[in-house]
Amino acid sequence: MATVDINNVTKHFDDVRAIDGVTLSVQEGEFLVLLGPSGCGKTTLMRTIAGLEHPTSGEILIDGRNVTGLPPRARDVAMVFQSYALYPHKTVFNNIVFPLKAQGIPKEEWDTRVREAAQVLGLEKLLDRRPRQLSGGERQRVALARAMVRDPKVMLLDEPLSNLDAKLRASARDELQTFQRRLGTTTIFVTHDQVEAMGMGDRIAVMSGGKLRQLGTPHEVYTESADTFVATFLGSPGMNLIPRNGYLLGFRPENFLPREAMPSQSQIETFRFDVKRVEYLGADRLIYGIVDHAPDDVISIARLPSAVTFPIEVHENHEFAVAHEHLRYFDADTGLRISPQPL
Amino acid sequence: MSDSTIGTIPGQEKPRRLLSLADSERFLGSAFLLPAVIYIIALVGVPFVAAIGFSVSDVTVGSTAFDFRGFQNFEAILKTPQFLRALSNSILFAVVTQVFVIIGANLIAQVLAMDFRGKWIARFFIMMPWATPVALGAIAWLWLLDSKFSPFDWVLQRMHLLGPHTLFGPRLHMVFLGREQLAMASIIVVNVWRLTPLASVILMAGLTSISHDILDQANVDGSGFWRTLFEIKLPLIMPIMSIALLFGMIFTLSDMAIVYVLTRGGPVYYTQVLPVWAYMKGIEGGALGEGAAVAIFLFPVLLAVVIFVLRASRRMEVT
CATH class of the missing domain: 3.40.50.300 (P-loop containing nucleotide triphosphate hydrolases)
Known part of the structure; x- marks a missing residue:
């Protein structure tokens, strides 16, 4: 030893x-x-x-x-x-x-x-x-x-x-x-x-x-991933990163849920989500789409456990949300984690 | 007729038959094998059968008469003192050569398998003796070993090893090819010179095929150079080393150029080997029957060597 x-x-x-x-x-x-x-x-x-x-x-x-x-x-x-x-x-x-x-x-x-x-x-x-x-x-x-x-x-x-x-x-x-x-x-x-x-x-x-x-x-x-590399390398799929106000806003697919599936008491950030594709994987559903105001090539993914039975259709524009405690912030240039920014 | 219509329009029987022939594995298999079969029959099979035929006949260079003589040729050669000498020389020649070749080739292969600057040029020079035609190499050695003008004599004299009151003295010349044991030793040295490159390259291929992981593992396990060599590397290249050995044995036992050029079997018949003797008897002496009998005598010897080495190498195969 x-x-x-x-x-x-x-x-x-x-x-x-x-x-x-x-x-x-x-x-x-x-x-x-x-x-x-x-x-x-x-x-x-x-x-x-x-x-x-x-x-x-x-x-x-x-x-x-x-x-x-x-x-x-x-x-x-x-x-x-x-x-x-x-x-x-x-x-x-x-x-x-x-x-x-x-x-x-x-x-x-x-x-x-x-x-x-x-x-x-x-x-x-x-x-x-x-x-x-x-x-x-x-x-x-x-x-x-x-x-x-x-x-x-x-x-x-x-x-x-x-x-x-x-x-x-x-x-x-x-x-x-x-x-x-x-x-x-x-x-x-x-x-x-x-x-x-x-x-x-x-x-x-x-x-x-x-x-x-x-x-x-x-x-x-x-x-608590230290930078965007760790955040996106870990998890399957990795963390979603959306450019916003000069920084990158990150949240993991499993924390990105339809508005209706969120516990009502938690503090949340809502996004309009343009659904492009739905993948059914048995235990989970993966929803691919684009968050509004995000560039067209930044695909975000939501991972819905099978317990969330809420129907989501392709081409639907649905309201999704992330609890504030699950939001992460990264510097747009260095990719390093930074303190919470104004949303 | 365009290519695209071949075999598609009914009634065009000929291209269709060709196509089906080209698709038939039985036909293709035999067709591709045929050249090799013809080659082997014409250049190996026929001469071999002819040699067996000659060896039991009284055929000579000067006549076309062909009479069956049974084993008389074999009996005749077995009675001569040259035969035993040539047989034992052949075996001694092959075995002693291979001992030195395997040791030398292992050393060279170890070095060549390493990474160093100028490796390419080193490999090139080491291959030279093998790439040189045997007869030319042997003639160069004939001059080097000359009884009067040998440069080795000159060097030995300058080192005060040859001449009056010296180690090899009092004579002024070694006469490498004129003395029984020295002549045999010279032949062996030249043969080692010629065969070491091939064995080195074969062994080097074997060494470089050992996985790096295995060698790294031995390194981490705490094994030093010698332990890795004797416990890991040599056992792993043993099968390929036996192939190198097999080649070396066959090349030595069937080669006549070196002995023929250097000594012609002399002095007297002390360095005689079977292939040279067969050539002298059958071609130079004209007694084709007896020459063939000598040559045929090599066959069971070579066969035994081949079977032994191939079986041993299969037993040593590990992966």
Whole structure:
């Protein structure tokens, strides 16, 4: 168990700034998620923490020790790759024992430690198999066992769930979180899937363009998004943004409801909403349209839960509303969150 | 007739039949395979059958008489002392060469698989011995190993390793190709020189095909250079290495140019190998039957090597 401190790290590949001045502290035993679209630098940041890439500038501290120039083997971190990177020619047992051998752990301990790790992940019966004889979920568990067997200070997980099918992914999410809580190992988890990030992270670090956009609990980054990128990246669909009086007014689709469906006592802002399209998704209805006074190319979306049965027709001009507490304000130029403005 | 009408107007039987022929997989399959089949039969099958025919006959270069002689040719060559020598030389030649080729090619492949400036030019130079015609390369080596004018002698003399009161002295010349063991060693060196590039490129392809994730994983797992080499890289390229080995074995066992140019099997017959002996007996000596019998003798040897290596490589296949 350890802390990880990333101090003003940059990483340039020729002219590309993969990481552009990121500062981030991971607490002991924390499950931190690095979230961002592909190419945002999250994987590069993780590889830098592992020591597979060396930062152009800045420093990385693990448990207070500066490891910036050290090779991976001197950092005591374990990593699970998206592809799981199991050694195809080794049995499950030999895959799991490999880090112990490489780290010079005494031979007498190998068997017990491998069996312990295998037991935690339910792999006891598979120890003699080779990776190609395993299913996707089993491979992922072998990769996790290999990561935990040496009791690393930090575990780095690079999209370990993205190779699983949807059904398996949900249960693997649950297993992985339980497993992390049980070990209490400081864990950094990279993903581009916001559902994984929201569901699993103690805190989420949202990245874009090599920069850290926001760091906070899932609730914070969702409800108190620091800028328009975070606001629109999170949520499905993301936050609606409407230009108004020189700033951007934001509200989430699930808070954008027909006037009739709003509780009468709340303070609300009303909009005339020109409905262009209705999508029926089972649990929800998505209403696409244009808010009056907004430019024609700014489509807003309302997400109506199936409990709201109020009929909405295409081409209808309907009155919609948002409660004041759900309105967010952003600077039109920088995209940063600003204090409430006159409506 | 415009293209668009083909096959659409009833009564135009001919284009229609052509079309249906072009759609028939059975016809197309045989048609596309035919050139390859003709090629193999004409250039591999016929000579092979002819060689077997020759080996059991008394056919010679000078006459068209063809009499069946059973296994007399084989008995005759088995009785000569050259035969055992040529067979054991062939095997020694192939095995020792491959040991050095595999070690050297692994070293070169490791270097070439890395990223460095001038990699392209390094690869180009390393491929040169393989790209040079065997006979030309062998002639260059013949000059380099000359009994009087060898530059190696000159260098050794200047280093005070050759000449009176020195390590290789008192003689002034090594006479690389004139002494039994030195001649064999020279042949092996030239063959290693020639075959290492191909093996290097094959192994390099194998090394670069190992996923970066696997190597990164080994790195994070704490594995150092040697452990990664012996526990990860070499086992993963073992199947492709056995293919390199197979090629090397076959090229060595069936090659006659190097031995023929450098020593013609000499001094006496101490560096004789089966292909050169077959050529000398059958073509130069005119005894086609006996020459064919020697050549045919290589067949079971090569077959055994091929079967062994291919089976081993399939067993080592991992993904």
